[in-house]
Amino acid sequence: MLAQLVVSGLAAGSLYALMALGLVLIYKTTDIVNFGYGDMTMFSTFIAYALLTWYGLPFWTSFLGAIIAGFLLGILVDRGILRPARNAPVVSLLIATLGIGMMLEAIAGWIFGYDVKAFPYALKGPPIILGNVILRRHDLLVFAVAAAIALLLFAMFKFTDIGIAMRATAQNKRAARLMGISTERISALSWALGVGIGAVAGVLIAPIAFLGLTRMIPVMIKAFAAAVLGGFTSMPGAIVGGLLLGVTENLVSGYMPPPLAPLKTTFIFLVLILVLAIRPQGLLGEPPGRRV
Amino acid sequence: MVRQVLIWGGLLLLLFLAPLFLHGYSLYILSLGGVYVIATIGLNLLTGYAGQVSIGHAGFLAIGAYAAALLLARAGLPFWLGLPLAGLITGLTGFILLIPALRLSTIYLAVATLGFGAAVYEILPRWSALTGGHQGMRLPGLSLFGLKLDTDMSLYLLSLIVTVIMILMARNIVYSKLGRAFIAIRDHETAAQALGISLPRYKAYAFFISAFYTGIAGGLYAYVVGYISPGGFDLGKSIYLFSMMALGGMASIPGSVVGALFLAFLPFWLSSFRGLQQFIYGAALVSVVVFMPYGIWGFVRRWTMPDKLKRLPRPLRAVMEFVHR
Amino acid sequence: MKEMLEIEGLVMKFGGLKALDGVSFTVEEGQIVGLIGPNGAGKSTVFNLISRFYQPVSGRIRFQGENLLKLRPHQVIERGIARTFQNLGLFPYMTVLENLLMGKHSRFKSGPWSISLGLPRARHEERAFQAEAEGLLNMLGLIELKDALVSLLPYGTQKLIELARALMTGPKLLLLDEPVAGMNTSETQKMGGFIRQIRDQFGVTVLLVEHDMSLVMGICDWIIVLDFGRKIAAGTPQEVQHNPAVIEAYLGEEAPLSV
Numbered sequence: 001m002l003a004q005l006v007v008s009g010l011a012a013g014s015l016y017a018l019m020a021l022g023l024v025l026i027y028k029t030t031d032i033v034n035f036g037y038g039d040m041t042m043f044s045t046f047i048a049y050a051l052l053t054w055y056g057l058p059f060w061t062s063f064l065g066a067i068i069a070g071f072l073l074g075i076l077v078d079r080g081i082l083r084p085a086r087n088a089p090v091v092s093l094l095i096a097t098l099g100i101g102m103m104l105e106a107i108a109g110w111i112f113g114y115d116v117k118a119f120p121y122a123l124k125g126p127p128i129i130l131g132n133v134i135l136r137r138h139d140l141l142v143f144a145v146a147a148a149i150a151l152l153l154f155a156m157f158k159f160t161d162i163g164i165a166m167r168a169t170a171q172n173k174r175a176a177r178l179m180g181i182s183t184e185r186i187s188a189l190s191w192a193l194g195v196g197i198g199a200v201a202g203v204l205i206a207p208i209a210f211l212g213l214t215r216m217i218p219v220m221i222k223a224f225a226a227a228v229l230g231g232f233t234s235m236p237g238a239i240v241g242g243l244l245l246g247v248t249e250n251l252v253s254g255y256m257p258p259p260l261a262p263l264k265t266t267f268i269f270l271v272l273i274l275v276l277a278i279r280p281q282g283l284l285g286e287p288p289g290r291r292v
Numbered sequence: 293m294v295r296q297v298l299i300w301g302g303l304l305l306l307l308f309l310a311p312l313f314l315h316g317y318s319l320y321i322l323s324l325g326g327v328y329v330i331a332t333i334g335l336n337l338l339t340g341y342a343g344q345v346s347i348g349h350a351g352f353l354a355i356g357a358y359a360a361a362l363l364l365a366r367a368g369l370p371f372w373l374g375l376p377l378a379g380l381i382t383g384l385t386g387f388i389l390l391i392p393a394l395r396l397s398t399i400y401l402a403v404a405t406l407g408f409g410a411a412v413y414e415i416l417p418r419w420s421a422l423t424g425g426h427q428g429m430r431l432p433g434l435s436l437f438g439l440k441l442d443t444d445m446s447l448y449l450l451s452l453i454v455t456v457i458m459i460l461m462a463r464n465i466v467y468s469k470l471g472r473a474f475i476a477i478r479d480h481e482t483a484a485q486a487l488g489i490s491l492p493r494y495k496a497y498a499f500f501i502s503a504f505y506t507g508i509a510g511g512l513y514a515y516v517v518g519y520i521s522p523g524g525f526d527l528g529k530s531i532y533l534f535s536m537m538a539l540g541g542m543a544s545i546p547g548s549v550v551g552a553l554f555l556a557f558l559p560f561w562l563s564s565f566r567g568l569q570q571f572i573y574g575a576a577l578v579s580v581v582v583f584m585p586y587g588i589w590g591f592v593r594r595w596t597m598p599d600k601l602k603r604l605p606r607p608l609r610a611v612m613e614f615v616h617r
Numbered sequence: 618m619k620e621m622l623e624i625e626g627l628v629m630k631f632g633g634l635k636a637l638d639g640v641s642f643t644v645e646e647g648q649i650v651g652l653i654g655p656n657g658a659g660k661s662t663v664f665n666l667i668s669r670f671y672q673p674v675s676g677r678i679r680f681q682g683e684n685l686l687k688l689r690p691h692q693v694i695e696r697g698i699a700r701t702f703q704n705l706g707l708f709p710y711m712t713v714l715e716n717l718l719m720g721k722h723s724r725f726k727s728g729p730w731s732i733s734l735g736l737p738r739a740r741h742e743e744r745a746f747q748a749e750a751e752g753l754l755n756m757l758g759l760i761e762l763k764d765a766l767v768s769l770l771p772y773g774t775q776k777l778i779e780l781a782r783a784l785m786t787g788p789k790l791l792l793l794d795e796p797v798a799g800m801n802t803s804e805t806q807k808m809g810g811f812i813r814q815i816r817d818q819f820g821v822t823v824l825l826v827e828h829d830m831s832l833v834m835g836i837c838d839w840i841i842v843l844d845f846g847r848k849i850a851a852g853t854p855q856e857v858q859h860n861p862a863v864i865e866a867y868l869g870e871e872a873p874l875s876v
Contacts, residue, residue, distance in 0.1 A: 460735070461735075464734070464735040465729075465732060465733050468732045468743060469718070469725045469732065469743075470729055470732050472708075472719055473722065475708060476708055476719060479710060480706055482670065482690075482702070483708070485670075485691045486668055486691075486693065486694065486700055486702075487694055487720065487722050487723065487782075488691050488692075489691055489722060490689070490691040491691070497729055501729075543710070
């Protein structure tokens with residue numbers, strides 16, 4: 001049972017990790033915490049839904065459509081709304097992302113309706129059995145996709161010019177600009193990637209959690225917890241945090257006595273607080289500097 | 293000074309006489325407005341003034357509401373004891389967040405508060421013995437020494453009186469060493485300490501007072517609506533409160549009032565078209581950020597500069613801007 | 618002359634870096650003492666240790682005979698030590714008056730209850746301290762700025778206000794961290810005169826960190842020179858100016874000691 005719980009936990013955790021990755025990516029390069037992330041993810045997933053059920057496109061094309069929608073949405077948010085508000089205090093920009101999320105929710109409601117919809121699994125077929133552990137094919141896909149995206153990002157940051165430029169902007173925006181890096185382009189790229197990753201996560205979450213206007217919110221809360229757990233400034237941390245969270249959640253469900261078992265979110269946050277009590281900067285975050 | 297007293301006195305009188313020309317439902321809406329004003333002030337004191345970001349404040353609202361409901365329904369305490377007590381109980385739970393607040397920096401603290409809100413939301417329906425579970429609790433009517441206070445009018449007057457008291461108290465807090473200490477902690481923790489401000493002590497004050505205010509708001513909510521359920525205290529509610537604060541003006545008492553009333557009344561101005569409310573709500577938040585980064589009140593203040601500024605020498609006056617208050 | 622501040626064998630490390638390596642010096646009551654040295658010498662570290670933002674690896678700090686190292690940062694002001702900050706420790710969204718009132722924070726006796734309820738005692742204290750702040754502003758000729766937002770004022774004025782705020786605390790010892798940084802000659806002279814006036818008129822002892830040698834040589838009774846975390850010289854301005862070790866430490870900097 002333990003192995004099953006852990007493996008399923010890793011599957012769920014990979015999804016949290018993906019979303020946490022998107023959050024941290026945007027935060028690192030633009031200093032903005034995207035509170036509208038759940039809504040943006042939901043919206044991109046709805047695009048996939050529309051392509052799938054209204055236009056009858058094949059699944060993978062629709063998936064790609066969602067990702068492209070995510071990219072475009074990210075760029076739109078960055079250029080259209082956050083750019084003009086650039087000089088507002090950071091807290092205000094957070095609120096702007098919240099507002100954007102709300103508008104997206106309203107628009108999605110108008111276009112797609114208010115009821116919760118079913119969403120197909122990416123991979124259908126009999127589950128795979130490895131020893132005592134049962135894995136859905138979908139879960140395998142989730143592992144593969146999460147690993148692929150993580151590796152791609154890693155490669156991008158380490159080996160490509162644009163990736164290095166992004167790292168530079170994340171560390172010191174002004175210096176990056178002085179070095180000739182167009183921080184505006186980097187910002188748009190980060191948003192595009194961040195929301196795009198969200199779209200991927202959304203399409204993979206929707207079959208499990210169903211697709212609805214507010215169905216992404218619990219996931220988003222956990223994504224935040226995962227990002228903070230790993231250290232909000234660390235992308236590997238986001239992955240570690242996500243996986244850890246998924247596993248913890250499952251272990252709680254499995255081993256806690258019945259009255260306490262459903263309190264998954266509470267326990268996750270207790271774990272989070274515990275970790276932060278020992279390491280206030282998260283597992284892999286930068287240690288807090290003392291500025292006097 | 294005299295002019296100010298006349299304006300506010302007049303406004304207050306108008307509000308007290310409202311039951312004469314407004315009917316039940318409007319009074320009910322105004323009562324709810326008062327609830328949110330108090331809650332927003334509570335959040336603003338903690339986040340706007342003291343800089344401790346809280347995105348789980350609905351948790352305190354819930355604790356206050358349930359505490360008030362239980363004290364009334366199960367312990368049989370009269371409301372004028374139950375409400376302050378509910379506030380006190382909620383204030384004490386504020387200390388739960390104090391511990392993370394002392395160790396964690398902004399984004400980490402914010403997520404911890406998110407966790408608090410999520411935990412309260414998760415625990416409430418499952419502690420059915422105490423809270424009545426998902427179905428919620430119905431409150432018995434309020435009475436004052438035998439007099440039943442269950443009409444819209446009496447609840448409105450209760451809400452009005454409590455709101456006014458809480459606003460006056462907030463003004464006392466803000467224009468004092470306490471309020472200034474909060475701002476100092478927000479803007480320059482180190483200088484604050486060098487001037488004698490003990491961070492644990494003052495953050496404790498901030499969390500207690502904020503939770504107390506929100507608890508009172510929660511209790512009042514329970515009395516006014518007469519029925520509470522866990523569903524009303526979710527993340528959306530926390531964000532609702534946060535938006536009221538941000539929209540109206542952070543670190544501003546009039547801003548809290550403006551923001552709270554604006555968003556509380558919004559559904560009633562746009563009731564028909566579903567989704568329109570939410571869209572306008574979202575659009576309002578975004579516009580405020582772009583055009584009025586310091587909230588509606590900050591924007592208003594700029595255009596109604598007080599006389600004091602006119603006494604400043606010319607070059608400074610040209611440069612002056614009152615953005616916070 | 619009484620010893621006001623005694624620093625003994627102060628050692629401070631940040632990670633592997635040794636910022637202070639056994640620094641010792643004394644500040645006597647009524648003196649204006651300058652703490653100078655090239656960048657990175659450890660001057661601000663000494664201040665931050667006195668302010669108790671850091672805990673030294675070893676060493677002692679005594680203020681009027683009392684061991685300062687057992688205090689938490691917010692308790693330092695109660696002993697009578699006030700300070701200014703290198704990068705301005707003013708509260709940007711408060712007015713000049715409010716910033717000055719912050720100086721009186723440690724003197725307010727009213728607690729949160731009397732404040733929230735608006736009790737007469739709290740109101741009275743607030744009014745009294747406001748009057749005191751206005752009095753100080755009058756003396757400095759800055760009264761018309763009392764309701765101005767500090768962050769919008771000229772830099773030199775801000776520095777003056779920060780110093781005024783430190784004065785409001787009624788200190789026995791003032792720690793000034795680069796009080797004339799970024800000021801021009803005339804502003805520096807005015808500030809220097811003001812610091813001297815504070816010592817002469819209010820009997821406040823001053824320890825200042827500065828790079829501006831015209832100020833240091835002009836108003837300090839005693840100068841301590843640090844380099845790489847060690848004290849390399851101590852003496853009167855005359856003595857220090859001609860000390861070969863000091864001159865060598867500053868070699869490479871633009872004629873710092875010629876005044």
